[in-house]
Amino acid sequence: MSKPILEIKDLNAGVVGKPILNGISLTIRAGETHAIMGPNGSGKSTLAAVLAGRDGYDVTGGSVHYLGEDLLELAPEERARAGVFLGFQYPVEIPGVNSTYFLKAALNEIRRHRGLPELDAMEFLSLVKDKIKLLDLDADLLKRAVNVGFSGGEKKRNEIFQMAVLEPKLAILDETDSGLDIDALRVVATGVNKLRRPDNAQLVITHYQRLLNYIVPDFVHVLMDGRIVRSGGKELALELEARGYDWLTPAAAAA
Amino acid sequence: MKEAATFIKRVAGFAPADGDSVQPAWLAPIRRAGFARFSELGLPTLKQEDWRFTNVAPLTELPFQPAPESARNDLTADALAGLPFAQLPGDRLVFVDGHFAPELSRTGRHPDGVRIGSLAAALRNDVALVEPYLTRWTRTEANPFIALNEAFFRDGAFIHVPAGKTIEEPVQLLFLSTGRAAGVAAQPRNLIVAGRESQVTIVETHVGLADGATFTNAVTELAVGDGAVVELVKLQDESRKAFHFAVLHAHLGRGVNLVAHSFALGSRLARQNIRTVLDGEGIECVLNGLYLAGDDQLLDHHMIVDHARPHCASHEYFNGILDGRAKGVFHGRILVRQPAQKTDAKQTNKNLLLSDEATVDTKPQLEIYADDVKCTHGATVGQLNPESIFYLRSRGIPRDLARRMLIHAFGGEIIERVRCVPAREELDRLVRRRLAEHKQAKLETSAV
Numbered sequence: 147m148s149k150p151i152l153e154i155k156d157l158n159a160g161v162v163g164k165p166i167l168n169g170i171s172l173t174i175r176a177g178e179t180h181a182i183m184g185p186n187g188s189g190k191s192t193l194a195a196v197l198a199g200r201d202g203y204d205v206t207g208g209s210v211h212y213l214g215e216d217l218l219e220l221a222p223e224e225r226a227r228a229g230v231f232l233g234f235q236y237p238v239e240i241p242g243v244n245s246t247y248f249l250k251a252a253l254n255e256i257r258r259h260r261g262l263p264e265l266d267a268m269e270f271l272s273l274v275k276d277k278i279k280l281l282d283l284d285a286d287l288l289k290r291a292v293n294v295g296f297s298g299g300e301k302k303r304n305e306i307f308q309m310a311v312l313e314p315k316l317a318i319l320d321e322t323d324s325g326l327d328i329d330a331l332r333v334v335a336t337g338v339n340k341l342r343r344p345d346n347a348q349l350v351i352t353h354y355q356r357l358l359n360y361i362v363p364d365f366v367h368v369l370m371d372g373r374i375v376r377s378g379g380k381e382l383a384l385e386l387e388a389r390g391y392d393w394l395t396p397a398a399a400a401a
Numbered sequence: 402m403k404e405a406a407t408f409i410k411r412v413a414g415f416a417p418a419d420g421d422s423v424q425p426a427w428l429a430p431i432r433r434a435g436f437a438r439f440s441e442l443g444l445p446t447l448k449q450e451d452w453r454f455t456n457v458a459p460l461t462e463l464p465f466q467p468a469p470e471s472a473r474n475d476l477t478a479d480a481l482a483g484l485p486f487a488q489l490p491g492d493r494l495v496f497v498d499g500h501f502a503p504e505l506s507r508t509g510r511h512p513d514g515v516r517i518g519s520l521a522a523a524l525r526n527d528v529a530l531v532e533p534y535l536t537r538w539t540r541t542e543a544n545p546f547i548a549l550n551e552a553f554f555r556d557g558a559f560i561h562v563p564a565g566k567t568i569e570e571p572v573q574l575l576f577l578s579t580g581r582a583a584g585v586a587a588q589p590r591n592l593i594v595a596g597r598e599s600q601v602t603i604v605e606t607h608v609g610l611a612d613g614a615t616f617t618n619a620v621t622e623l624a625v626g627d628g629a630v631v632e633l634v635k636l637q638d639e640s641r642k643a644f645h646f647a648v649l650h651a652h653l654g655r656g657v658n659l660v661a662h663s664f665a666l667g668s669r670l671a672r673q674n675i676r677t678v679l680d681g682e683g684i685e686c687v688l689n690g691l692y693l694a695g696d697d698q699l700l701d702h703h704m705i706v707d708h709a710r711p712h713c714a715s716h717e718y719f720n721g722i723l724d725g726r727a728k729g730v731f732h733g734r735i736l737v738r739q740p741a742q743k744t745d746a747k748q749t750n751k752n753l754l755l756s757d758e759a760t761v762d763t764k765p766q767l768e769i770y771a772d773d774v775k776c777t778h779g780a781t782v783g784q785l786n787p788e789s790i791f792y793l794r795s796r797g798i799p800r801d802l803a804r805r806m807l808i809h810a811f812g813g814e815i816i817e818r819v820r821c822v823p824a825r826e827e828l829d830r831l832v833r834r835r836l837a838e839h840k841q842a843k844l845e846t847s848a849v
C-alpha cells in the first residue's frame with residue numbers, strides 16, 4: 147500500500163457550543179481520490195474548513211496527521227505551503243487585489259518553502275499560460291481583482307486553475323461542481339484528472355454522482371450528522387443517486 | 402476675544418507688520434479685514450458644528466517663532482532627491498518654511514502667457530493677473546484659519562494658464578517644513594488660475610524634514626474657466642508632531658472637469674477643508690481622498706460641494722485607514738441650490754479600523770433645495786474581512802502579508818483614480834511603504 151497522505155482519527159470538532167463533526171476517521175493514501183457525499187448540513191464543509199485551518203472551529207477530540215505531521219498544529223498558510231489546497235465552495239471576492247499578483251505571491255511563498263527559486267514575472271506568466279489552457283479560462287480574468295465580477299462557473303474554474311498552478315499534494319475540493327453547466331463540469335473534471343499523480347491525493351466533496359462520472363473516485367464516503375456512516379467504492383455513489391440518504395440514517399440502519 | 406488676541410500676537414510677533422512688505426495697496430484692507438475677522442472669531446472650539454470632532458486647542462501651546470534662516474541655507478537640491486515626487490518631470494516650485502526657494506526650484510519653457518512662480522513676485526510683476534482672483538471667493542467668516550492666512554500670508558505659488566493652453570507636465574509645489582525647532586509657522590497662499598479650455602495638473606506636497614511641531618496654515622484658491630481640465634494632487638506628509646491646516650477653495654465654470662485628490666499621511670493634527678463651487682452647467686467634479694493614520698494622529702477632511710447650476714455631477718470618494726489610537730474625521734456637506742436641477746451628487750466614505758482604539762467620525766450632510774436631483778451618500782466603518790484573510794492564507798500567503806494586501810487594496814481604490822501616472826505610481830509606493838512601516842512599528846512595540 148502507498149504511504150498515507152492524510153490520516154484523520156476520531157475527529158471531533160464544532161463551533162462554540164455546537165458539535166458538528168462527531169468522530170470522523172479517514173485515511174487517504176498517495177494516488178487515491180476519495181469522494182465525500184452527504185445531505186446539506188452534514189458537516190462536509192466543516193471538515194474541509196478544519197483541514198484547511200479556518201478560524202472559529204474548535205477541535206475537541208481526535209487527531210489529523212498530514213504526511214506524518216500534526217496538521218492541526220499548523221497555521222493555514224503553513225498547511226498551504228506543505229501542500230494542502232482547499233477549493234472553496236464559495237470562493238471569496240477580494241476587491242483591489244489583482245489575481246495575477248495574488249497568485250504569484252502565493253506560488254512564490256510555496257516555492258520558497260520547497261526550496262525552489264522564486265519565479266519572476268516572465269516565468270510566472272509563461273506558467274500561467276500553460277495552466278490556463280487546461281481550464282479553458284479567459285486570460286483576461288487574471289487581470290481583474292480576485293474573483294471580483296467572475297461568474298459562478300468562472301469562480302469554480304478559477305479555484306481549479308489555482309490548484310493547477312500551486313500543485314498541491316492534497317486537494318480538498320468542496321462542491322467544485324455545483325453551479326457548473328455540463329460543459330464547464332467536463333472542463334473542470336478533465337483539469338482535476340490531469341493533476342492526479344501517484345504521489346498526490348484528492349478529497350472531492352459533492353452532492354452529485356454526475357461529477358463522479360468524470361472524476362472517478364477510489365472510495366466514496368457518506369457523511370451524516372458529522373459521522374461517516376458508510377464507505378464504499380464508486381458504485382456507492384450510484385446507489386445514493388438512486389436511493390437518497392434516508393436508508394442510511396441510524397434509525398433506518400437499525401430497522 | 403482675548404485668546405484670539407493672544408494667539409494672533411504670538412503667531413504674528415515675527416510676521417511682517419501690515420504694509421511692511423512690498424505689496425499693492427489693495428491688499429492692505431484685505432489683510433486688515435482678515436486680522437479683524439480672526440480677532441473676532443478666535444480659534445474654533447468643539448462647540449462649533451464644523452469643528453465638533455477636532456480639538457485645535459493644542460495649537461495654543463506651540464512656542465511660535467520665526468523660521469531660522471540657516472535651516473533654509475543648508476538645503477541643497479540633493480537633500481530633496483529622496484522626497485516624494487522627486488522623479489516627476491516638469492516644473493517644481495519649492496518653499497521652505499513658507500519662503501520661496503528659487504535656488505531649489507526649476508521652471509521650464511511654456512506657451513506664451515503661462516506663469517509659474519511665486520505669488521510674492523506676481524504681486525510685484527503681474528498684479529493685473531492676480532488682483533481679480535486673490536481672496537475673491539474665499540470666505541473668512543466660514544473659517545478663522547482663512548482669516549488668519551489672509552492677514553499674514555507672505556508667499557506661495559502663483560500659476561496662471563491662459564485660455565486654451567495646456568501644461569503637459571505636472572507642476573509641483575513642494576512645501577518643506579524644516580522642523581528643527583518647534584513652533585515654526587508657515588502660512589502659504591496659492592493662487593491657481595486655469596483659463597477657459599486650459600489643461601493643467603498640479604502636485605502639491607507638504608513634508609517635514611525633521612520632527613518639530615510646526616504649524617502650517619495654507620490656503621489654495623483655484624479658479625477654473627469654462628471647459629478647463631484640472632487635476633490637483635495633494636500629499637500631506639508632515640512630521641508626526643506637526644499641525645497642518647489647509648483650505649482648498651475651487652470655483653468652477655461651465656463644463657469644467659476637476660479631479661482633486663487629498664492624501665493625508667502625516668501630522669499630529671491635520672485638517673483639510675475643500676470647498677468647490679460648481680458655478681456653471683455640465684461640470685464634473687471628483688474629490689478623492691485617502692487618510693492613513695496611526696498612533697495619536699487626527700486627520701480631518703471637511704468638504705463642501707456647492708451645486709449652484711444644473712446638470713453637474715460631483716463624486717466624493719474618501720477612504721480612511723486608522724491604526725493605533727488614531728482618529729479620522731470626515732464631514733461631507735453637499736449643497737444643491739434651487740437652480741441646480743439634474744444634479745448628480747455622490748459621496749462615499751469608507752473606513753478601515755485596524756485597532757480597537759482607532760476611531761472615526763463620519764458625517765454626511767445633504768442640503769437640497771432643487772427637486773429633480775440624484776444625491777446619494779454612504780459611510781462604512783469596519784475591519785478587515787476575515788473570510789478574505791483566510792482565503793489568502795489558504796493559498797500560502799502569510800497572515801501579515803494577507804492583511805497588508807487587503808489594506809493596500811483598500812487604499813488602492815483611491816490611488817487608482819489619480820490620472821497623472823507618475824504621481825499615481827509614487828503614491829502607490831509611498832502608501833505601500835507606509836503600511837509596512839506601521840506594521841514594523843507595531844512589531845517593535847510589541848517586542849518591548
Ligand SMILES: Nc1ncnc2c1ncn2[C@@H]1O[C@H](COP(=O)(O)OP(=O)(O)OP(=O)(O)O)[C@@H](O)[C@H]1O
Nearest residue numbers: 161164166184185186187188189190191192193202
Ligand atoms: N461557523 C459556524 N457557526 C455556526 N454553525 C455552523 C458554522 N459552520 C457550520 N455550521 C453548522 O454546521 C452544520 C454543518 O455545516 P456544513 O457547512 O459543514 O455542512 P455541509 O455538509 O457542507 O452542507 P452543504 O451541503 O449545504 O454545503 C450546519 O448545521 C451549519 O449550519
Ligand SMILES: [Mg+2]
Nearest residue numbers: 190191192235
Ligand atoms: Mg458545504
